[in-house]
Amino acid sequence: MDSLIKKGYIGNPAQLVTLRRVEVREGRAKGTEIIEVHTSGGLQLDILPDAGLDIGQVRYRGINVSWMSKNGYDSPSIISSHEMEFINSFPGGLLYTCGLRNAGPANRDKGEWHPLHGRYHGLQAEHVCANIEENEIIVKGIIRETALFGHVLQLKRVIRIPCDGARINIHDELTNLTPRDEEIMMIYHCNFGYPLLSEKAKLILPMERETIPRTEFAKTGLGRVCEFDAPIDGEEERVFFHKMWKNFCATLQNPDLGIQMNLSWSGDTLPILAQWRCMASGDYVLGLEPTNCYIMGRHNERENGTLPVLKAFGTVSNTVNIEFTDM
Template identity: 30%
Template sequence: MNDEQKVDASLSTEPGWKNKISNPAQLGGIETAILDNGLGRGNRIAWINTGTGLRYKVVFDRGMDIADAFYNQYSLAWLSHGGFTAPQPQSDKGIDWLRTFGGGLLTTCGLSHVGGPEKDEFGERGVHGQISNTPAEIVSIIQPDPVAGKMDISITGIIKETKVFGPSLELRRTISGRLGEPTIRIHDEVINRGNTPTPLMLLYHFNFGYPLVDEGTEILWKGQWQPRFGSKNARIFREGNDFKKCPAPIDDHLGTGEEVVFIDPTANDSGECTCGLSNTKIGLKVEINFNKSELPHLINWQHWGKGEYVTGIEPATNPPIGQAQARANKELIFLYPYETRTFDLAINALEI
């Protein structure tokens, strides 16, 4: 069979579901709901089913972050004890953010500050900013229609970080995919709606947990690295340690125990970076792909406490050093009035 005949054959191949489904939801799609119980009561959510075994929950009222995520029977995400609470927009001082940190597959940090609490002549900023505690205005939900050949699914919303006299940043987020593909795509556009230059700091806090994360799971990233508090203070991220393999829970990480490494990720010839996790015991790998020109930094958070067993893999515009230190280092990004920056990431579930 020549190449032309192969193309013709592929075009004539009919899907197995043709003439056999009454409703597109039999294959997948988007189901919206409102939680009616617990700490997350009142949160608007959407369950997205890709029809491949990959399904995940988007929390509209928490910056369109992603909470639970599964591939077949396996959970991908770590969830904190409290899970996703109702939004608390005033939790932007000190370490209040930790009270509302649900974990989940994705918690967005920013838009103008990523790091610990700080106060200076430019204002007071709490841990990791306020965008994840801000509800979204949903402007579009696109459902699939397989019979009409429309396999794309997407949700678009607008989340605002704003106050009178500024700053006024706006995040327009689209989470999308296609039926039959085990992929989550995130397209973010951040625009400065104010009339003065405004700092931009953005970090994608991906949080992975059991059973994807288990003893022996490989942590996948490449690049030059530096422990957050320097080599002398590092116990995990030291030359010679196998810190890219998940350990059993460790007593050193009870309570506030943790360790963080800052990575200059290696990109391919197209500028694309790949990171993630691989667990051969369950035959599953999750990859995150992003462009280094948009997100030049990568962070690996490891917290192996008993009952709080999690690792974070976090592409970012800056390491989480805070706005003040980034300013002092002359690394702080500014968006000028009506300037827009875009960020694209893809999360893929792969059987191995």
Template identity: 30%
Template sequence: AGFPGPWSYEPEGLGWLRGFGGGLLTTCGLEHALFMAEDSVAQYNYPAFQTKEFGLHGRVSYLPARLTGYGERWDGDACTLWASGEVVQAAVFGEQFVLRRRIEAKLGESRLFVHDEVENIGNAPTPHMYLYHVNVGFPVLDDGAELLVPATNPQPRGGHSAEGYTRFHGPRAGYTEEVTEHAVKAEAGGTVPVAVVNRARGIGAYEVFDRAQLPHHFIWRMLGQGTYVVGIEPSTNATAGRLDAKAKGKLIVLEPGETRRYDLELGALAGAAEIDAFAARVAGCG
């Protein structure tokens, strides 16, 4: 897909896919995420703009970021490297959001931390949706790889079955994507550990997120030739999407000046001991 910019964003329908290159993390939002929907935007008080057609996963991943700082922090002999930036998603007679992100990594550790704040910097109450599209591919993903997740009640979103959705096979011709939504159990502190592991190779990739911040979780399986990837995706909203959330009173609306925070840990697992320890962590969720 190359490096997308705001000039290449296609807001209609599935146009978002033209700039989706995968990668470890694609952020979806800020005004909308998940599948397409048409909704009222009367809150902007512009007579010519009363409804809006929202395309897949929103605009934010196409917007340029501004570096706001970087450096190092020492705690005794331990060093943490950090960088911060911000993305503004705004329009006259439209949404006005800023996403402030700080990424931290401790020297000697195979993990990093993403800390996000989304603020409504406009003057109108504005709906907000957010999703971390965390993507795992080869060589972690391969025939025999497995998903470690403290899940209950898996529900397929489509015509497929949820049976065996935690086990992965090699690329197949003509494969149709599968999305499974499930409830997740959390650790004592409210965090949810999820990983894709390849025991044959002794490697894995994992995420840890806060269930209070992101109460929904999906598994996107695209095990086809050429596009071979699994998405492990925490979200503010269920796959039923924007209009369903709005009808149930679950669509987040940020008031002017209001901020929401999101925290995500991403890391690598190396060797059987680390994989087994993470599996025990998942099993310990209640």
């Protein structure tokens, strides 16, 4: 941006880039703050401080690429109350972070109740700042999940977006601020929808992987993991777990639109890619979800010996990159 100003092409960065904080004034999302980002590379997205700096609706070159559920955005008072059932409040969006202490079904573990997919999305970010620095949009914030006499988990999130590009880099540092070990579960629930997702789309995954279906019905789709159907009334969802050893990446292409999405992540901390393939009419979505667990819920992961542990005063760093390009 600075170089374009110095060369005289523009006098105001807002000519090419939008970065502003707005508030929804009506409907069930009334009171929700949104950080709107538009880049000169054709990327438009909503960043949600009231929902842990997750990412809502996203468009690339004017084409919708994210999935929004029937629920849509909710107000901060509903999100943070934890009283709404997940099925009635899950908004979808490009990124819905699950955790920090449960991922998967609601369950009781060691006498403590854990809601479906945890409490993260209901936590409001603190110390939020959004700036344009040189040729990059940077949004930062801190999210804390705590309990009296219990856990203190602090997540520092930094989102970086090039002003002239269509790439989103999410970098999280999660720290256990107590003198005892704490089990953590995290899913970066990335959701893609129509028209990027359609029967014309194709998913490309690394060849070196092991694919595990979650249910017997999912097993029937093993031969078509990377293919999609037109919407089907009442179609049951399928979930697959992809264990990868290198090349932690996935690509979703739509030749009819001439665009593709490239997803990559830190495989050392997020060794599993969960794939949520739902072809149901009205709930038509592909979820690609880098995770550190098998999404069985805290209690079952403990019983299975797959519940990750963050050491006392330890920190773990996760990175997820999402980029949209022309084919």
